[in-house]
Amino acid sequence: MNQSILLSISGKDRAGIVRDVSEVLLHAHANIEDSSMAVLRGRFTMMLIVELEDSGLSSLKAALAELEQRTGLTVQSQVLSEDEASHIPDEPDCVITVSGADKPGIVFAVTDVMAEIGVSVADVSTRARGEVYMMALEAVAGDKLNALQTKLAGVSDKLSVSIEVHQLDDGVM
Amino acid sequence: MYELLTLPDERLRQKSQPITQFDKSLHKFVEDLEQAMLDGQGGVGIAAPQLGVLKRIVIVDCSLGLHKNKNHGRLIMVNPEIIEQDGEVLGREGCLSVPEWVGTVPRARRITVRYQGLQGKTHELSTKAFEARVIQHEIDHLDGILFIDKVVSTKDLIRRMDT
Numbered sequence: 210m211n212q213s214i215l216l217s218i219s220g221k222d223r224a225g226i227v228r229d230v231s232e233v234l235l236h237a238h239a240n241i242e243d244s245s246m247a248v249l250r251g252r253f254t255m256m257l258i259v260e261l262e263d264s265g266l267s268s269l270k271a272a273l274a275e276l277e278q279r280t281g282l283t284v285q286s287q288v289l290s291e292d293e294a295s296h297i298p299d300e301p302d303c304v305i306t307v308s309g310a311d312k313p314g315i316v317f318a319v320t321d322v323m324a325e326i327g328v329s330v331a332d333v334s335t336r337a338r339g340e341v342y343m344m345a346l347e348a349v350a351g352d353k354l355n356a357l358q359t360k361l362a363g364v365s366d367k368l369s370v371s372i373e374v375h376q377l378d379d380g381v382m
Numbered sequence: 383m384y385e386l387l388t389l390p391d392e393r394l395r396q397k398s399q400p401i402t403q404f405d406k407s408l409h410k411f412v413e414d415l416e417q418a419m420l421d422g423q424g425g426v427g428i429a430a431p432q433l434g435v436l437k438r439i440v441i442v443d444c445s446l447g448l449h450k451n452k453n454h455g456r457l458i459m460v461n462p463e464i465i466e467q468d469g470e471v472l473g474r475e476g477c478l479s480v481p482e483w484v485g486t487v488p489r490a491r492r493i494t495v496r497y498q499g500l501q502g503k504t505h506e507l508s509t510k511a512f513e514a515r516v517i518q519h520e521i522d523h524l525d526g527i528l529f530i531d532k533v534v535s536t537k538d539l540i541r542r543m544d545t
Contacts, residue, residue: 247537300484304472304536308543334536338544345539347486377486378512379474380447381424382519382529 210263213294214239216273219254220282226253233276234259237269258289301331301347302377303354305361309370311342318368319344322360326353342370384414384433386422388479391434395526398429398436400461404502408439412458412500416441422478424448427516429523432479438462440520444513451512459497462521465506466494473515475529485533489515 218230227246234241239259246255261269266288273284307319316335323330331347350357358374365372387394401408411430419428419441427442438461444453469491476484492510495517499505509517519529534542 300474301486302474304486304539306539306543332536334540336540336544343540343543345536345543347536375472377472377474378449378451378515379476379484380426380444380512380516381422381476381478382427382516 211260212263212266213242213258213260213289214266214269215287215289216257216259217255217285218257218282219252220280222248222251222253226280226282227255229276229280230255230257230282233272234269237261237272238265239269258294298331299329299349300379301349302379303348303350303357304375304377305344305346305348306373306375307342307344307346307370309342309368310340311337312368315342315368315370316344318364319346319361319372322364323348323357326356326360328353328357384418384435386418386478387432387434388481389528391479393434393436394431394479394523394528396431396436397526398431398438398524400438401498404460404498404500408460409500411435411437412439412441415439416456419443419478420446424476425478427520428478429520431523431526438524440517440524442513442516442520444516447512449512452510453513454507454509457507457517458500459495459517459520460499460502462495462497462517462524464490464493464518464521465496466492466508468492469510471511471515472534473512475515475519477519477529479523480528480530483530485530486535487515487519487529487532488534489518493517495521 239261242258244257277284329349333346335344361372419425426444426446429440430437440459443456445455467490470488471491472486474484475487493514494508496506
């Protein structure tokens with residue numbers, strides 16, 4: 210039997226972090242499946258789902274502990290249930306971009322109206338640079354797109370930020 | 383018979399050559415190309431290199447789309463070329479040759495495309511939105527470009543907003 214494990218790893222950014230992590234995983238016979246990695250300011254962070262045989266779990270944990278000691282990276286691991294590991298999230302059908310003067314509560318105001326009508330966030334990035342705040346979200350709106358647009362127009366007025374909702378048409382070409 | 387190529391087949395990355403002979407074999411090939419498009423689940427367009435034929439011909443039929451959209455029905459485009467474009471919109475694309483992968487791709491909102499018909503006659507067509515997206519995607523195939531080369535993430539979107 211194979212198991213899926215979610216690893217969250219972060220540390221001070223430098224050349225060679227992905228190499229160090231993937232080297233340990235290779236030796237532990239853990240296969241990297243889905244992953245997402247980002248540099249936020251001076252910090253490198255990554256999330257990976259790795260798969261390995263049940264019998265390899267304890268040696269993987271030992272290898273990750275050794276990695277933490279040796280490199281100063283912070284490593285967390287969680288074993289996923291079979292349901293979680295096989296769950297494929299819905300594809301986003303709209304993109305929301307937000308920009309304006311930085312002030313507290315932009316992320317909350319936008320995601321609050323989304324949660325209120327049950328629109329799920331698929332991916333989000335934000336960036337604060339000086340006075341300017343920017344956010345981009347991918348969301349699964351389905352038949353709630355009109356309601357979402359109305360609600361976000363309200364947020365835009367209230368916070369004086371510009372919010373655009375781009376509906377994604379899709380097709381197989 | 384032709385086989386639908388999928389990644390990582392190298393022929394999907396090659397540049398296709400213009401068509402100069404508008405003969406019977408071209409008509410026959412177009413039939414096969416269209417059949418391959420119809421056989422693909424949810425396919426609204428196809429380009430010759432997807433069948434391993436490195437010639438500049440595409441078929442687009444947005445009336446087959448899952449969502450209602452304005453379109454010109456079935457278009458057979460020989461030696462197509464985008465001569466005007468403006469605006470930018472985001473859409474979600476998938477490809478018969480890149481199975482089980484979709485991504486957000488920016489494309490021009492409106493395009494004018496010049497192409498030849500099956501008899502060699504030159505046409506110009508202006509279109510926008512979904513149909514314009516599909517035509518851009520198919521013409522990219524003729525130059526060995528796949529939508530995965532153009533996918534943007536939320537991080538990319540922020541970078542673009544910043545400029």
